[in-house]
Amino acid sequence: DRHRARPFPGGGWHERHATPEPEQMEDTTAQGPGFAISLTRVPPGLAETPELALRQVADAFGGGGEHVHLLRSDPDRPPLIVYGRYEDPGSEQAQADLARIRAMDVGGRAPFSRAILVPAGAPRASDTGPTRHDLRGAKRLLGSDAVYTLQIGVYAREDKQRPSASDRAAFKKAAEQAVERLRREGEQAFFYHGPNGSMVTVGVFNDSDLDTSVTPPLESPRLKALRGRHPNNLLNGRGVREVVRGEGGEMIPRMQESRLVLIPE
Numbered sequence: 001d002r003h004r005a006r007p008f009p010g011g012g013w014h015e016r017h018a019t020p021e022p023e024q025m026e027d028t029t030a031q032g033p034g035f036a037i038s039l040t041r042v043p044p045g046l047a048e049t050p051e052l053a054l055r056q057v058a059d060a061f062g063g064g065g066e067h068v069h070l071l072r073s074d075p076d077r078p079p080l081i082v083y084g085r086y087e088d089p090g091s092e093q094a095q096a097d098l099a100r101i102r103a104m105d106v107g108g109r110a111p112f113s114r115a116i117l118v119p120a121g122a123p124r125a126s127d128t129g130p131t132r133h134d135l136r137g138a139k140r141l142l143g144s145d146a147v148y149t150l151q152i153g154v155y156a157r158e159d160k161q162r163p164s165a166s167d168r169a170a171f172k173k174a175a176e177q178a179v180e181r182l183r184r185e186g187e188q189a190f191f192y193h194g195p196n197g198s199m200v201t202v203g204v205f206n207d208s209d210l211d212t213s214v215t216p217p218l219e220s221p222r223l224k225a226l227r228g229r230h231p232n233n234l235l236n237g238r239g240v241r242e243v244v245r246g247e248g249g250e251m252i253p254r255m256q257e258s259r260l261v262l263i264p265e
Helices: 050-059 062-067 092-102 135-142 165-184 221-229
Strands: 035-041 068-071 080-086 116-119 148-156 189-193 197-205 241-245 251-255 259-262
Touching: 035 050, 035 068, 035 092, 050 062, 050 068, 050 080, 062 068, 080 092, 080 116, 092 116, 092 241, 135 189, 135 197, 148 165, 148 221, 165 189, 165 197, 197 221, 197 259
Parallel strands: 116 259
Antiparallel strands: 035 080, 035 116, 068 080, 148 197, 148 259, 189 197, 241 251
């Protein structure tokens, strides 16, 4: 995943410890505002015993398996298996963990290369309330088919410091101006304001646009076309350089790519 004015901090593998028992792992059911990294969905055949799938995925993380848990966001589908919990999807820690997880090598494969950040609870209200371009209102306006959107930018501090009130105001203004500009250019653009920064996304997609039954997942022509117009995920308007693992295990430098994220309920 691509773009940032400086590289993400490395994650690396944790020292391997015994994987926690499933009952020790959090089972999140909309426990309040926050995000998690979606790794995979429990297969339908294990819907009645999701702990078995959870254990297998958690084992790939070694000592980090304690951060892997179930997220029950849709009562009509098996739960997601997710990693961590983040107040702001644009935070340094969330983005660093996402980059590390996507690059993980498990038995010569990259099983989490399409991991995405998803809402793990009720959305946090912004200081100004939702508007027609606020991502939090997309489902209400567009219906339940509004599942994914393409993240193409983040406005946030480029160090690890908490933003000040003036910083947050500047990030909000920049994101909203970017959305207005994209809308004038004909894009279906949205913003999402978090406590540490603001995100800019374009497009609305549903499950028919992403076939996750194969690896890597297949994307619809309209999703590919939008990625073609917005290939990168920018930080404060600039590209982010990162290093990812190639199919042959080699480390490849590239710009961080735009990424699909789930639209909040």
